[in-house]
Amino acid sequence: MGIELEKALYRYGRESRKIVCERREENVLKLMELEQKRSLKNPLADFVSASLGMPGKYCVVWQALWFAVFCLLGRSGSFAKEEPEIFVSVLLPLLIVFTIEDISRIYHQSLLELESTTKYPVVRIVMFRMSVLTFLDYVLALAGLLFIRPGFQGNMEELLLYGLTPMLLSEAALWRLMRYFKGEELKAAGFAVYGMTAVLAVAGRYSSWQFYGAERLPVWKLACLAGVVWGIVEYCQLGKDLKRYGTGHRSCHEKI
Amino acid sequence: MELVIDHVTKKYKNKLAVKGVSARLTQGVYGLLGDNGAGKTTLLRMICGVLGTDGGEILCDGENIVEMDDRYRELLGYLPQDFGYYPSFTVMEFMLYIASLKGLTGVYARQKTKVLLQKVGLEQNGRTKVRALSGGMRQRLGIAQSLLNDPKILVLDEPTAGLDPRERVRFRNMIAALGKDRIVILSTHIVPDVEEIADWIFFMKDGEIIEQGTVERLKRVGLGDENGSLEKVYLHYFGEEEPEDDLV
Structure with a gap:
């Protein structure tokens, strides 16, 4: 007591010295008025909006541009007609590189500290954001593959395997790399992974390895499965790390 | 509203960063003063729930903040020592993003953002990329985001770092006004920042609170004279640096 x-008493004494500016009451009143207008109408919509947190404008522009170029080249480009396997293997992982910056927002460490003190649990926010953005990538990729399907000689299964396998593997590799790099470094790592994927795709066609062809389909299926499993493992690991975040097991400047 | 810090301890490997700190906070401005590495940031991060405690508990109106979870976070405004940002965000986008995370949407979020940006003198910089802001401007943006949800508990870690003298005065005025009806905790090692606005000051050293009180009380206890400066009291508790020979 x-x-x-x-x-x-000390506060009273200080108030009487009028050390605060003249406008402070006006400002505080304005904020209090605003507070009364605060609405809590739609918690689900609010959560979705918070999770997605305005995907970067450039991310959407790049996605749209990618889709347009993919469809255009896939339908009318001579390379896509002659080498459709390489075409899909090289172009689909590019989509991941364009969106990695937005997907990897979670790895801006000190912002994670801010995010974890807001209304929603950081693990729910981050996992939802990552899931939605990744899902959109695959919807675009599938739409692109369906669009170019009529010009492809092989069956749909082959087209899906040649396109989605490198994309899945690149994605899982980048999710892994997100543990070690962030920001611009991560972007560079993304391009490096993409470069390696593209080189492999081309080498697989023109070297003695011969990745493509009906006899190699079981290997492609295995690789595709490996990509899915690896991706799920990385995704779950991220969820685990985020759950531990804030419980004292680690600080944000450690592993995450 | 009452925030009770009850024998809180935090350990990093073999080092105790915070050693059984206890305090009872009600409405008002609290200054946490101490040298670098005293454990101020660790304590603030535990108060915000970013870090868990290794011992003791933090209670908000009698309820453990871990159990309160999102109900506690809704009461909280936090400015980390070094806050990050997404490189592609503009000032407005950053504020709206944090607003959405705090459950504020639509026209309300925009209006609140505008008022707060005006309050911190960034109303002309809404379209500027956050990465293009100066250190002081970025700090002001950090202060603005911490106020978005009208927090009942405002935790500011080194809020005046990088601010020029005029901005610091503006900041002090703002905090003094805000402290009337909420708990404001600010940590700093710049003594004048808290001298004029803090109702209660904690001196923290090696993870412990070594002294606490109003400015007058600290002056009385530390110097035996209420007319001395708080800086002198600080030096009394934390020791004066001996000037090195080659610098004299």
Whole structure:
């Protein structure tokens, strides 16, 4: 009680010295008025909006551009007609590189600290955001593959395997790399992974390895499965790390 | 509203960063003063729930903040020592993003953002990329985002770092006004920042609170004279650096 009284008296004394600016009351009143307008109408919509947190404008532009170029080249480009396997293997992982910056927002460490003190649990926010953005990537990729399907000699299964396998593997590799790099470094790592994927795709066609062809389909299926499993493992690991975040097992400047 | 810090301890490997700190906070401005590495940031991060405690507990109106979970976070405004940002965000986008995370949407979020940007003197910089802001401007943006949800508990870690003298005065005025109806905890090692606005000051050293009180009380206890400066009291508790020979 003594401390409370002393504190209150001190505050009273300080107020009387008028050290605060003249506009402060006006400002505080304005904020209080605004507070009354605060609406809590749609918690689900609010959560979705918070999770997606305005995907970068450039991410959407790049996605749209990618889709347009993919469809255009896939239908009318001579390379896509002659080498459709390489075409899909090289172009689909590019989509991941364009969106990695937005997907990897979670790895801006000190912002994670801010995010974890807001209304929603950081693990729910981050996992939802990552799932939606990744899902959109695959919807675009599938739409692109369906669009160029009529010009492809093989069956749909082959087209899906040649396109999605490198994309899945690149994605899982990048999710892994997100543990070690962030920001611009991560972008560079993304391009490096993409470069390696593209080189492999081309080498698989023109070297003695011969990745493509009906006899190699079981290997492609295995690789595709490996990509899915690896991706799920990385995704779950991220969820685990985020759950532990804030419980004292680690600080944000450690592993995440 | 009452925030009770009850024998809180935090350990990093073999080092105790915070050693059984206890305090009872009600409405008002609290200054946490101490040298670098005193454990101020660790304590603030535990108060915000970013870090868990290794011992003791933090209670908000009698309820453990871990159990309160999102109900506690809704009461909280936090400015980390070094806050990050997404490189592609503009000032407005950053504020709206944090607003959405705090459950504010639509016209309300935009209006609140505008008022707060005006309050911190960034109303002309809404379209500027965050990465293009100066250190002081970025700090002001950090202060603005911490106020978005009208927090009942405002935790500011080194809020005046990088601010020029005029901005610091503006910041002090703002905090003094805000402290009237909420708990404001600010940590710093710049003594004048808290001298004028803090109702209660904690001196923190090696993870422990070594002294606390109003400015007058600290002056009385530390110097035996209420007319001395708080800086002198600080030096009394934390020791004066001996000037090195080659610098004299």
